[in-house]
Amino acid sequence: MTEHKSSDTINIKELRIEKLSENNLKFTEVFDCGDDDLNEFLKDDAFHYQKGKIAVTYLCFYMNVLVGYYSLSNDAIEIKGKAKKILDKLKKRQRTYPAIKIGRLGIDKNFSRIGIGTKIIDVIVGCARVHSNSVGCRYASVNAYNQPEVVAFYKKNNFKILKITGGEEGDTLLMYRDIIESG
Numbered sequence: 531m532t533e534h535k536s537s538d539t540i541n542i543k544e545l546r547i548e549k550l551s552e553n554n555l556k557f558t559e560v561f562d563c564g565d566d567d568l569n570e571f572l573k574d575d576a577f578h579y580q581k582g583k584i585a586v587t588y589l590c591f592y593m594n595v596l597v598g599y600y601s602l603s604n605d606a607i608e609i610k611g612k613a614k615k616i617l618d619k620l621k622k623r624q625r626t627y628p629a630i631k632i633g634r635l636g637i638d639k640n641f642s643r644i645g646i647g648t649k650i651i652d653v654i655v656g657c658a659r660v661h662s663n664s665v666g667c668r669y670a671s672v673n674a675y676n677q678p679e680v681v682a683f684y685k686k687n688n689f690k691i692l693k694i695t696g697g698e699e700g701d702t703l704l705m706y707r708d709i710i711e712s713g
């Protein structure tokens with residue numbers, strides 16, 4: 531296995547994404563994005579969630595090193611007046627609108643802040659656009675940690691805050707992005 535440190539430059543175009551499977555499950559053992567819940571989900575739960583069709587997990591490799599992962603599900607979000615442009619064109623407003631949910635996203639801490647998370651968001655949005663031609667899907671959604679660097683990351687990737695979630699602590703924010711017309 532090739533050793534890489536964050537100081538190395540990596541070519542984002544050489545990132546490879548694979549669906550989690552029995553063949554690549556072993557790579558999850560040493561993954562560390564700096565968040566215990568996200569690490570444990572990948573090691574212990576992701577495969578079961580996938581088998582149960584609750585969330586599908588994808589692994590992102592750089593030269594056979596697992597550098598990130600994300601899990602996707604379907605979602606329905608209440609956007610009310612916030613998507614006026616679309617809603618005005620519909621005959622009847624809906625209470626909720628279809629979205630692809632980023633249930634989990636983590637980048638190995640040795641590879642953070644070099645654009646891998648942003649690349650993964652591009653891949654997710656690109657896939658969602660393709661799938662939206664078969665199954666309706668207009669938005670991407672995420673329950674983001676209410677931490678400045680995480681919110682900055684999603685805002686930089688065109689997500690907006692919809693509401694504070696995570697109970698009384700307000701430790702997560704529901705954020706969303708239009709996958710067809712961003713900005």
Ligand SMILES: CC(C)(COP(=O)(O)OP(=O)(O)OC[C@H]1O[C@@H](n2cnc3c(N)ncnc32)[C@H](O)[C@@H]1OP(=O)(O)O)[C@@H](O)C(=O)NCCC(=O)NCCS
Binds near residue numbers: 634673682
């Ligand atoms: C948040 C996370 C997914 C970002 O992934 P990443 O690959 O490091 O992000 P990128 O390199 O694409 O960064 C894009 C932007 O995000 C913001 N950002 C990312 N990490 C940041 C940090 N540590 N401090 C401040 N801003 C940060 C910046 O705006 C950055 O742009 P810039 O470098 O030009 O300033 C990653 O750091 C991570 O896995 N964190 C731990 C787990 C977590 O919190 N996941 C999110 C769960 S909702």
